[in-house]
Amino acid sequence: DAKTTQPTSMDCAEGRAANLPCNHSTISGNEYVYWYRQIHSQGPQYIIHGLKNNETNEMASLIITEDRKSSTLILPHATLRDTAVYYCIVRVATGRRALTFGSGTRLQVQP
Amino acid sequence: GAVVSQHPSRVICKSGTSVKIECRSLDFQATTMFWYRQFPKQSLMLMATSNEGSKATYEQGVEKDKFLINHASLTLSTLTVTSAHPEDSSFYICSAGQGEKLFFGSGTQLSVL
Numbered sequence: 484d485a486k487t488t489q490p491t492s493m494d495c496a497e498g499r500a501a502n503l504p505c506n507h508s509t510i511s512g513n514e515y516v517y518w519y520r521q522i523h524s525q526g527p528q529y530i531i532h533g534l535k536n537n538e539t540n541e542m543a544s545l546i547i548t549e550d551r552k553s554s555t556l557i558l559p560h561a562t563l564r565d566t567a568v569y570y571c572i573v574r575v576a577t578g579r580r581a582l583t584f585g586s587g588t589r590l591q592v593q594p
Numbered sequence: 595g596a597v598v599s600q601h602p603s604r605v606i607c608k609s610g611t612s613v614k615i616e617c618r619s620l621d622f623q624a625t626t627m628f629w630y631r632q633f634p635k636q637s638l639m640l641m642a643t644s645n646e647g648s649k650a651t652y653e654q655g656v657e658k659d660k661f662l663i664n665h666a667s668l669t670l671s672t673l674t675v676t677s678a679h680p681e682d683s684s685f686y687i688c689s690a691g692q693g694e695k696l697f698f699g700s701g702t703q704l705s706v707l
Contacts, residue, residue, distance in 0.1 A: 578626075
């Protein structure tokens with residue numbers, strides 16, 4: 484799995500968009516960008532994943548640069564419940580291999 | 595999304611006893627499940643891969659005789675922490691894959707006194 488780099492922590496005001504960056508300059512052509520989050524004392528939660536096109540679902544949007552070396556997870560209207568550690572993981576698209584977690588970005592949504 | 599159920603959510607036990615943690619895929623079948631461990635303020639670390647009908651695969655440094663894994667059906671994997679000691683106190687999380695995604699249980703907080 485390609486290595487990813489994320490900021491250690493970020494703050495965001497409640498109601499504003501939270502933009503979480505991730506660098507993955509060594510990504511391979513068949514590797515996807517996955518985002519998970521872990522709210523305190525819970526298991527990780529799947530958010531979104533994509534290969535090269537931008538993706539959107541009910542939770543978030545994923546913007547991947549054209550060269551695929553970086554991406555941004557966007558939470559359009561952050562709430563206090565979005566306070567969590569967000570993990571950007573790059574890997575082939577399969578549910579048959581474990582995920583390797585880095586240290587992630589700790590997002591604190593402020594009231 | 596798919597649901598992975600983990601039980602119990604919290605367990606406190608005495609040193610030397612064994613503890614079993616169950617992980618179920620509720621609405622899908624999983625031939626492979628994964629067990630993670632997480633210490634306070636650290637990230638998740640993969641412990642082992644559970645394979646239905648065959649032996650589990652353990653990561654380097656994880657004692658297979660201490661952390662017994664059984665994957666007896668396509669929807670159930672169990673992790674038994676044998677002869678638990680205080681240093682085994684941790685947050686244990688299971689995961690199962692469906693399609694291109696992995697889904698996680700809610701975790702089990704184990705405290706060994």
